[in-house]
Amino acid sequence: xxxxxxxxxxxxxxxxxxxxxxxxxxxxxFYGLGVNPFNAVGLSKLALIxxxxxxxxLVLVSEVSQVERFFNRRTKVFEALSxxxxxxxxxxxEEAQMSLSEELTAGTKTIGVRLPERxxxxxxxxxxGGALTATSANATGKAPARTATEAxxxxxxxxxxxxxxxxxxxxxxxxxxxxxPSVRLIREGALTFTELQKALxxxxxxxxxxxxxxTPNHHR
Numbered sequence: 001x002x003x004x005x006x007x008x009x010x011x012x013x014x015x016x017x018x019x020x021x022x023x024x025x026x027x028x029x030f031y032g033l034g035v036n037p038f039n040a041v042g043l044s045k046l047a048l049i050x051x052x053x054x055x056x057x058l059v060l061v062s063e064v065s066q067v068e069r070f071f072n073r074r075t076k077v078f079e080a081l082s083x084x085x086x087x088x089x090x091x092x093x094e095e096a097q098m099s100l101s102e103e104l105t106a107g108t109k110t111i112g113v114r115l116p117e118r119x120x121x122x123x124x125x126x127x128x129g130g131a132l133t134a135t136s137a138n139a140t141g142k143a144p145a146r147t148a149t150e151a152x153x154x155x156x157x158x159x160x161x162x163x164x165x166x167x168x169x170x171x172x173x174x175x176x177x178x179x180x181p182s183v184r185l186i187r188e189g190a191l192t193f194t195e196l197q198k199a200l201x202x203x204x205x206x207x208x209x210x211x212x213x214x215t216p217n218h219h220r
Contacts, residue, residue: 002148002160010124013161017128022046024137024151025124026163027060028116029089029171029190030144031151032134033158034060037070043103046133049155051140056106058091058172059113060134062126069131070111072097077180080203086115087122089168089190093176104133110178120163136171144171184208 003009005026013023020041023034033050035042037059046057061067064082067074072095081092096104096111105111114134116122125132136144137151137160145151148162173191176184183205185193197207 031137
């Protein structure tokens with residue numbers, strides 16, 4: 001079911017989230033599947049509908065201070081990266097709060113968080129309590145949903161908030177800083193290895209590529 005991205009539509013979507021249901025919504029990259037990351041029922045529904053392997057789940061936050069609900073610490077590396085690239089298409093992976101569900105961390109003891117670039121996305125996440133999951137709204141092995149119709153075709157049983165067509169051709173870049181000063185690029189996306197490497201060199205850290213890391217991938 002597709003609903004318009006109007007005040008009424010957003011209110012209906014927020015209600016769905018509050019009830020532990022899933023809502024597909026346009027992020028700053030593609031469409032994602034949103035549930036309250038602290039709602040066990042919602043997380044179980046997300047795992048069931050995605051039928052994904054045991055992998056970590058990305059979380060979007062409405063403002064930088066929300067990371068304290070997920071990260072076990074805020075390091076100088078995080079502060080430098082968030083100041084430079086947030087809001088933006090950078091997912092930062094850090095040591096997770098021990099209280100977080102394993103449905104989110106997949107047993108990695110880490111969590112990937114992003115502050116979206118689009119103000120409309122941040123506002124919607126804020127209405128939902130300040131944090132939402134945003135794993136990609138697509139069936140396993142299929143292309144990410146770029147429109148509300150594509151998301152609805154993948155998942156006809158859930159509400160889709162129509163935010164228009166995605167403007168990005170690339171997912172977020174995923175950077176693991178949980179073992180800093182060893183920092184690894186898990187996925188190169190909208191931000192390139194070179195851009196991230198330069199930012200890290202400014203704080204005296206060398207960036208490692210994904211093939212030098214054994215860290216599990218954090219998908220959108």
